[in-house]
Amino acid sequence: MLHPSVNLLDVRAFVLVANLGNFTKAAEALKVSRSHVSRQIQSLEKEMGVSLLIRTTRTMKLTQAGKALLASCDSALHSIDQAVHAAIDDIDTVKGRININCVGGYIGEELVAKYLSEFSLQYPDVSIELEFSSHRVDLLEEEFDIAIRMGELPDANYVARHLVDIEMLTLASPSYLAKADPIEHPKDLKQHNCLTGSVTKWQFIHDSGNEKAETTIYGRLSCKNGRVLVNSAKAGLGIIRVPAMYCQPELDSKQLVPVFENWGIKAVPLSLIYHRDRYQPKRIKECVAFLKKGFSQEL
Numbered sequence: 001m002l003h004p005s006v007n008l009l010d011v012r013a014f015v016l017v018a019n020l021g022n023f024t025k026a027a028e029a030l031k032v033s034r035s036h037v038s039r040q041i042q043s044l045e046k047e048m049g050v051s052l053l054i055r056t057t058r059t060m061k062l063t064q065a066g067k068a069l070l071a072s073c074d075s076a077l078h079s080i081d082q083a084v085h086a087a088i089d090d091i092d093t094v095k096g097r098i099n100i101n102c103v104g105g106y107i108g109e110e111l112v113a114k115y116l117s118e119f120s121l122q123y124p125d126v127s128i129e130l131e132f133s134s135h136r137v138d139l140l141e142e143e144f145d146i147a148i149r150m151g152e153l154p155d156a157n158y159v160a161r162h163l164v165d166i167e168m169l170t171l172a173s174p175s176y177l178a179k180a181d182p183i184e185h186p187k188d189l190k191q192h193n194c195l196t197g198s199v200t201k202w203q204f205i206h207d208s209g210n211e212k213a214e215t216t217i218y219g220r221l222s223c224k225n226g227r228v229l230v231n232s233a234k235a236g237l238g239i240i241r242v243p244a245m246y247c248q249p250e251l252d253s254k255q256l257v258p259v260f261e262n263w264g265i266k267a268v269p270l271s272l273i274y275h276r277d278r279y280q281p282k283r284i285k286e287c288v289a290f291l292k293k294g295f296s297q298e299l
Helices: 008-020 022-028 033-049 064-088 105-122 173-180 186-191 226-234 248-252 282-299
Strands: 052-057 059-064 096-102 126-132 146-150 158-166 168-172 201-206 213-216 240-243 268-275
Touching: 008 022, 008 033, 008 052, 008 064, 022 033, 033 105, 052 168, 059 064, 059 168, 096 105, 096 282, 105 226, 105 240, 105 282, 146 282, 158 282, 168 173, 168 248, 186 201, 226 240, 268 282
Parallel strands: 096 126, 096 146
Antiparallel strands: 052 059, 146 268, 158 268, 168 240, 201 213
16 A cells, blocks of 8 residues: 555656656656656655655666665556556547557568558557567567567466467578588588578478477578568578568469478467556457457458
8 A cells, every 4th residue: 555645646756757767758748847856756755765866967876765666666557557548448439549569571561560550440549559579578668558479478477369370481592402502401401591580590390290300500691571581582592481471472483492391390379469457448459359350361
């Protein structure tokens, strides 16, 4: 329970100052003056009897007490915000802002972008901010409502909804394979120019299901953009491992062909994750349902 002499608005002001790094940005976010925020922090420090911030003319640092208070209050205030937003949402209207982080490439730029455009047409009172990246996202810290990720998701702090399993292929151009050393086993890849994204250990399963292999690969090009990898492989630069959906036209036209006959790759799950909130705004529920339906119908 909040101490009776401590003002929750002062705590919120402190959390904003700590997260944003200065008083000016916090004042702008709260739509008050910088001096008002300063008085709030001073009041909070007085009531608690501790120093929370060390301020100089150029820098601002949290004290140990400030760090402890921030760690305890950050997620608590976020939960309060979520509950308030959900409570004031019109239960019959999908409206408000949705911040989404998604893997890029064909999945994000073609499929997700298409589904969100259709969602926006259906719900004109919703605004969407879509950001592409491949790093692991902390929804709370980075203020995203929804994230879409490939691979296993060990973090149980969020709700995860499986969308689809992505077929992965190891490919190269016929011109590269014609002049390259024979490739019969995944270990042979060590002698080849393998074009990579962020994964440098490629795992394979034999068609018989009785043998697995893992190979550390090397190459002269590293890029997290799937289109760059596909185009480089088409040009004969080397071997890639990408989702089949990234390059279906190239597969159909034989510009890219499978490297192995008997070695495959385990399909990679694509999942949608969002906050494990008791109070979920209707706009988030509808967006999650819309994306799940889109992937289920197309893939």
